[in-house]
Every structure is written in structure tokens, then in C-alpha cells.
Amino acid sequence: MSAYRILLAEDEPAIADTLLFALQREGWQVRHCTLARDAEAALAADPPQLLILDIGLPDDSGLALLGRLRRHSELPVMLLTARADEVDRVLGLELGADDYVVKPFSPREVVARVRAILKRSQPAAVPAGNPGSLFCHEAAARRIRFAGQTLALTPSEYRLLATLLARPGQVFSRSQLLDALGEAAEDSFERTIDSHIKSLRAKLRQVRADLDPIVTHRGFGYALEQG
Ligand code: CA
Secondary structure: OOOOEEEEEOOOHHHHHHHHHHHHHOOOEEEEEOOHHHHHHHHHHOOOOEEEEEOEOOOOEHHHHHHHHHOOOOOOEEEEEOOOOHHHHHHHHHOOOOEEEEOOOOHHHHHHHHHHHHHHHOOOOOOOOOHHHHEEEEOOOOEEEEOOEEOOOOHHHHHHHHHHHHOOOOOEEHHHHHHHHOOOOOOOHHHHHHHHHHHHHHHHHHHOOOOOOEEEEOOOEEEEOOO
16 A cells, blocks of 8 residues: 555644654654645645644645635545644534544644554555556546545546546557547547557656556557456
8 A cells, every 4th residue: 555645734833843753653644734725735745544633824824725625626625723723623524524623732633643544545455466456437527536545537537537437447449549539530549549558657656656457468559458
């Protein structure tokens, strides 16, 4: 399992340092921001698997950030609040936070809660040696997850991978894949498919460097490795 990626938005250095230490000790990759706008930029550029969000950030309320995030994302969020204010907590949960902790908290408690949220939000463990089942295709949302992470795919990459996923083990010729893309056949069609496959593989490798689920059938085309 690759390391979980967590974004921490917290402006108080002492709290941020304590949390960074505790979370990184679990082997998780943690990025840290002190401003809401930096957190939003980081969320857009490279979505983590969980956001730990201080309600009282200097430039904006964490609750406002959460509200904006929930319009387009189901990313698990844990709120940190310094206030004993029940209203913040209730509002946070209504806005779609998965959990919250009230400062001062023990880092161990935060780690345990983060682990629980991550466990809930990840797909069930898959048997080893079965890369096909590492994919989760949410067709209605046009979203494909690989090993629990949503892939940031171009429309062409999405259609290509969705086609391969529909029939694991079946070898698709380049022209069949081109049909799936809805692109007109042209002289360079083989290279078109090859370059899409190349970038797809790079994106899959970012999630699981140890797997290469797309199989090349030289001179013919591609297939998704069968579980
Ligand atoms: Ca704060």
C-alpha cells in the first residue's frame, strides 16, 4: 500500500509541528499550509486523501473552505477547532466534515481518528496479484480510482482506461481504442494511442510504482491485466 497523502491546514506552529511529527511517524506523506488560499491551491493541484483543517485560519474560516470544497468533492475532512463552541462543531459536521477534534488534543488521538477515517474511505483491501480489482470506475461521475486514489485523467485517457476496464484481459487493437476515443483515424493513430497509454501508465505509476496493469501486445494493441 502506498503512503497516505494528507494535507494539513493549520496556522499555529506548535500544533502544526506536533501533528506533522505524529502523522509522518505513521509513514504518511503530509503537506502543510498555514493559509486557506494555499490549502485550496494545494487541494486543486494535487488532491490528498484526507484534509486536516483548522477552523480558524488567518485568511479565511476553515468552515467556509469546507463549504466550498463540498460543492465538488467528497474528500475526507477532519476539523481542528480551538473553540469550545458547539456551534462550530455542529456546523462543521453539517457542512460535511467527517470528524473533528477540539484543541488541546493528543496527537495520538488525532492519528487514531485519521486512521479510522482513511479506513472508512478506502475501498476494501484487494487480494495481492490482482491489479484489475485495484480500479474503481464510477461511470456516472466519469471518475476512475486506482488503489484508492482518484486519477486526474484527460478525457482521452479516461475513455481509454474505461474501455480497457470494461473487459479486463481482452486485447484491444489500436484502431479499436481509437474508436473508443471517438477520434477520426489518421496516419498517426498508433502514436496517438501510444502516447495516451504512456501518460496513463505514468499516472498509474504515481499511485502504485510497483504495478503496471496495462499490458502491451506488441504489434497489436493493449489490454488490462486480468485479475
Ligand atoms: Ca488557527
